[in-house]
Every structure is written in structure tokens, then in C-alpha cells.
Amino acid sequence: MDPIAKNLDPAAKLDTDCAVVPVFARKQLSSAAKALDKATGGLIKTAIENGEIEGKQGQTLMLHAPAKSGSKRILLFGAGTASKLDAASGRAISGAVIKALHASRARDAAVFIEEVSSKKLATETLCQQLAKDAATSAYRYSETVSKPKDAPTLRKLQVNTGLPARAANAALKRGTNIGEGINTARELGNLPGNICTPTYLASQARKLGRKSKNLSISVLEEEQMRKLGMGSLLSVSAGSEQPAKLIVMNYKGAASSAKPYVVVGKGITFDSGGISLKPGAKMDEMKYDMCGAASVFGAMQAVVDMKLPLNVVAIVAASENLPSGSATKPGDVVTSMSGQTIEILNTDAEGRLVLCDALTYAERFKPAAVIDIATLTGACVVALGAHASGMYANQDKLAEQLTQAGETSHDRAWRMPLWDDYQKQINTPFADMANVGGPGGGSITAACFLARFTKKYNWAHLDIAGTAWTGAPKGATGRPVGLLLQYLMDRAGK
Ligand code: BES
Numbered sequence: 001m002d003p004i005a006k007n008l009d010p011a012a013k014l015d016t017d018c019a020v021v022p023v024f025a026r027k028q029l030s031s032a033a034k035a036l037d038k039a040t041g042g043l044i045k046t047a048i049e050n051g052e053i054e055g056k057q058g059q060t061l062m063l064h065a066p067a068k069s070g071s072k073r074i075l076l077f078g079a080g081t082a083s084k085l086d087a088a089s090g091r092a093i094s095g096a097v098i099k100a101l102h103a104s105r106a107r108d109a110a111v112f113i114e115e116v117s118s119k120k121l122a123t124e125t126l127c128q129q130l131a132k133d134a135a136t137s138a139y140r141y142s143e144t145v146s147k148p149k150d151a152p153t154l155r156k157l158q159v160n161t162g163l164p165a166r167a168a169n170a171a172l173k174r175g176t177n178i179g180e181g182i183n184t185a186r187e188l189g190n191l192p193g194n195i196c197t198p199t200y201l202a203s204q205a206r207k208l209g210r211k212s213k214n215l216s217i218s219v220l221e222e223e224q225m226r227k228l229g230m231g232s233l234l235s236v237s238a239g240s241e242q243p244a245k246l247i248v249m250n251y252k253g254a255a256s257s258a259k260p261y262v263v264v265g266k267g268i269t270f271d272s273g274g275i276s277l278k279p280g281a282k283m284d285e286m287k288y289d290m291c292g293a294a295s296v297f298g299a300m301q302a303v304v305d306m307k308l309p310l311n312v313v314a315i316v317a318a319s320e321n322l323p324s325g326s327a328t329k330p331g332d333v334v335t336s337m338s339g340q341t342i343e344i345l346n347t348d349a350e351g352r353l354v355l356c357d358a359l360t361y362a363e364r365f366k367p368a369a370v371i372d373i374a375t376l377t378g379a380c381v382v383a384l385g386a387h388a389s390g391m392y393a394n395q396d397k398l399a400e401q402l403t404q405a406g407e408t409s410h411d412r413a414w415r416m417p418l419w420d421d422y423q424k425q426i427n428t429p430f431a432d433m434a435n436v437g438g439p440g441g442g443s444i445t446a447a448c449f450l451a452r453f454t455k456k457y458n459w460a461h462l463d464i465a466g467t468a469w470t471g472a473p474k475g476a477t478g479r480p481v482g483l484l485l486q487y488l489m490d491r492a493g494k
């Protein structure tokens with residue numbers, strides 16, 4: 001669905017399933033609501049006098065319009081006090097409107113938001129939010145369900161904004177692109193491990209590459225990784241029949257002299273723990289262990305769709321983590337591409353093992369900044385729960401930009417310490433480092449491990465173990481695609 005900006009007269013024959021108009025706090029009708037009220041012989045005022053809606057943000061009321069009126073239904077939505085509207089109001093309003101439209105089974109709607117703005121809520125922001133919500137709320141997982149249920153009916157959204165059509169349409173388009181990027185990440189996350197293998201991810205990259213001549217794809221096979229010395233990454237795929245893939249997507253939207261932003265995704269398509277086998281309960285959830293990679297795919301798709309004037313490189317380190325006769329054993333020592341040796345004390349701490357080689361590989365792009373995204377540690381879920389991703393950075397400016405992008409997109413990250421004091425937890429007599437750091441600060445010591453491979457550039461790490469999927473209802477959230485895109489749009493000045 002592509003929402004479009006349109007100048008509409010609410011009282012005219014709109015020929016729509018649903019006209020959507022605001023009611024402000026204390027039962028104040030918007031101009032659009034007034035016009036509709038008049039055209040329907042006082043329908044809206046009657047509902048308000050009956051106390052069915054007051055105008056609080058998040059409230060909605062569906063009315064069935066009389067025959068011969070301009071639309072089949074009228075959806076009233078509460079917009080609160082106009083002067084107090086802010087980003088949170090925009091989210092509440094957009095969420096409530098889109099939810100009510102879906103519930104009504106309307107096929108199309110005309111939304112009047114020209115009066116729903118303030119110093120702290122630009123109409124463009126609300127447009128973007130509406131389009132994003134329209135896209136994400138239409139997502140259904142259906143790939144492996146024989147009779148998909150509850151297909152969304154909403155096909156068309158016209159938005160009366162009071163803005164020049166160009167500005168409104170640009171904001172709507174941006175929202176759609178972001179929402180579709182989020183949906184792509186959710187779909188990849190939700191696919192089962194027997195479909196979404198490293199090879200499948202490589203094929204998805206090639207498919208994305210066919211969308212734009214500015215996006216080139218290369219996939220490193222195990223043989224090439226061996227030649228590059230990626231002994232750490234390959235130690236994770238050693239127990240699996242599925243070959244590991246290092247997937248590189250290179251997007252050129254700016255001059256070739258412009259340094260690229262590099263995003264690196266953990267793509268463990270199933271994490272059994274390996275020889276350090278995980279307990280059986282909820283092990284199925286470890287199909288989501290490629291959600292970092294999924295977010296990189298979703299973000300890259302939207303970067304291409306938005307034609308952002310930046311250079312962006314996405315690297316996906318894809319592997320399964322399984323036990324077998326050829327699997328890596330606790331106590332094994334491997335040599336990473338950086339030359340540093342690693343004692344693998346726990347084969348379940350595999351994310352850092354695939355990421356470290358991908359992060360060394362990232363050096364060759366002479367990056368402006370590198371951000372890795374990974375469902376890295378259960379400890380991060382304990383620390384921050386489901387609301388914030390854990391963020392680590394070796395440069396304050398990058399950390400601030402990511403924090404800001406998280407606030408703007410409401411896909412938030414919270415900075416955690418990378419202090420040297422934690423580094424000694426991963427020292428070992430048998431190698432340059434161990435891959436686990438003992439009981440305390442598990443998310444931090446994982447980040448400290450990665451920090452030993454990222455000294456040559458500005459780097460941030462997002463631990464998304466708590467934010468990438470939810471248990472009820474089960475599914476991938478598409479986070480942190482919103483944060484990544486906001487960060488990149490900010491860099492592009494969009
Ligand atoms: N993929 C897991 C992290 C994870 C656990 C994400 C639970 C989401 C929910 C990761 O590979 C892992 O197993 N980490 C271990 C590290 C430990 C062995 C040091 C963990 O967090 O338990």
C-alpha cells in the first residue's frame with residue numbers, strides 16, 4: 001500500500017470506506033469534524049454529547065455514516081490538546097487510527113491531519129509515522145502456514161495534510177520504506193532455521209542486489225574465508241552441514257571518495273549452543289539468532305528504496321551453530337583473521353566468534369563508522385529487558401548519534417560501559433583471549449571481546465538479544481531497523 005497526499009474536502013463526496021477526522025481535547029471538533037458533522041446532520045456532535053469520545057489521544061470512535069453521505073464510515077480520533085502535541089502523541093494517534101482502520105475491515109480511508117501539528121510534532125513526522133504503521137500493521141507471517149488467516153483489507157490511504165504535496169508525499173514514502181524494511185527483517189527472523197539457512201540469506205542478498213544498479217553483492221564461501229584466515233568464524237560452522245557465508249552488500253549512493261557506513265549483522269541461522277549445548281526448553285527461539293543480519297537486510301532494502309545519498313556496506317556473518325563429530329570443542333584454540341588467538345571455552349558464545357572476523361574484514365572498506373548488530377547475550381536481556389538495545393561504542397560522538405537516532409525513531413538504545421576493567425575477565429593463559437568472561441557483566445565482556453577487533457575505526461555494537469523478538473505474540477520485531485535507518489538518514493541530511 002502506498003499512502004498518498006491529497007487535498008480533500010471532508011464534506012464532499014469522498015467515495016471512501018472511511019473518513020478519518022480528529023477531535024481535540026474537551027470535545028473540540030476539528031474543522032474537518034465540523035464540516036462532516038454538518039454534512040451528516042449532527043452525527044458527530046451527538047456521539048460526543050453522548051460521551052462516546054472526549055478527544056484524548058489514543059481514543060477512537062467508529063461511526064456509520066448515513067446513506068448518501070460522502071463516505072461509508074467516519075472514524076473519529078482523539079488528538080488531545082493541539083499545542084501539546086509531540087512525538088509521543090504522533091505515535092499514539094497513528095497507532096490508534098491504523099488499528100481502528102484494520103479492525104473495521106475498511107478497504108480505503110481518507111485521513112484529515114492538517115490540524116494535528118504543533119511545534120513539537122511536524123505534519124511530516126505524523127505522515128511518516130502513519131505510513132510506517134500502515135506498512136508494519138499489514139505484515140502477516142504466512143510462508144509456512146497453509147491457510148493464512150486474517151489478511152488485511154486496507155489497500156489505500158489518502159492523507160489530507162495541508163502541506164505541499166511534494167513534502168507530504170516524501171514523508172509518506174519514507175514511512176512506507178521504513179515500514180517495509182522493518183517487515184523484511186521480521187520475515188527473515190520469523191522464517192524457520194530449515195528454510196532460512198546461510199545459503200538462503202545469500203540468495204536473499206542477491207535478490208536485493210537485482211533491485212538496484214547501485215547495490216553490488218558478493219558472497220565469500222568457506223574456502224575464501226579460510227584463505228583470509230577467518231579461523232574464528234569457521235570454527236562456528238565446523239559442526240554444521242550448512243556452509244557458512246560471508247555476505248557483503250555494497251551500496252553506492254554517494255561519490256566513491258565518501259567513506260562508507262558499515263553495518264555488520266550476526267547471522268546465526270540456528271544456535272543450538274554447539275557442543276556446549278543449550279537446554280531444550282525454548283531452543284526453537286534460537287532461529288531468531290540471525291536477527292542482527294535480518295536488521296541489516298531490512299535497513300539495506302530501505303536505503304536502496306530511499307536512494308540515500310550515502311555509501312553503505314552491509315556485512316552478514318552467516319552460519320549455523322550445531323554439535324557434531326567435526327564441531328569445535330570447549331578448550332579448542334583458533335586463530336582469527338586479525339592474527340589474535342582465541343580459546344573457545346564455551347561454544348555457545350559463538351556470535352562474537354563470527355563477528356570478530358567480519359569486523360576485521362570491515363577494515364578494508366576504510367569506514368566512516370562500523371556498527372555491528374547482534375542477538376549476542378542473554379545477559380543483555382537481564383540488564384535492559386525488551387525496551388532498549390544495549391549499545392557500546394569506542395567513540396562518544398557515534399554513541400550520541402545512535403542514542404539520538406534511537407530517540408527519534410523510538411527504537412531506543414542505552415549506552416553501556418566498555419571499561420578496560422572488564423577486559424581482564426577474558427584473559428586466559430592459553431590464548432590471546434577467551435571467548436567468555438565469567439559470571440558478571442556478560443553483555444559487557446562480550447562487547448569487550450569485540451572491542452579487541454575494532455581498534456582501527458569508529459565502532460559501535462548493538463546487543464539486540466532483548467529487542468529483536470517478543471515471546472507473546474511470538475515473532476520478530478524488526479528492531480533495530482528503525483534506529484539504523486534514522487542514523488543513516490541523519491548522516492544523509494534527510
Ligand atoms: N544467541 C545467544 C544469546 C541469546 C540468548 C539471545 C538468549 C537471546 C536470548 C548467544 O549465542 C549465547 O548463547 N550467548 C550465551 C553466552 C554465554 C555462553 C557466555 C548466553 O548469553 O548465555
Ligand code: MN
Pocket residue numbers: 271273347348349350351
Ligand atoms: Mn550461543
Ligand code: ZN
Pocket residue numbers: 268271289348350351375376
Ligand atoms: Zn547465538
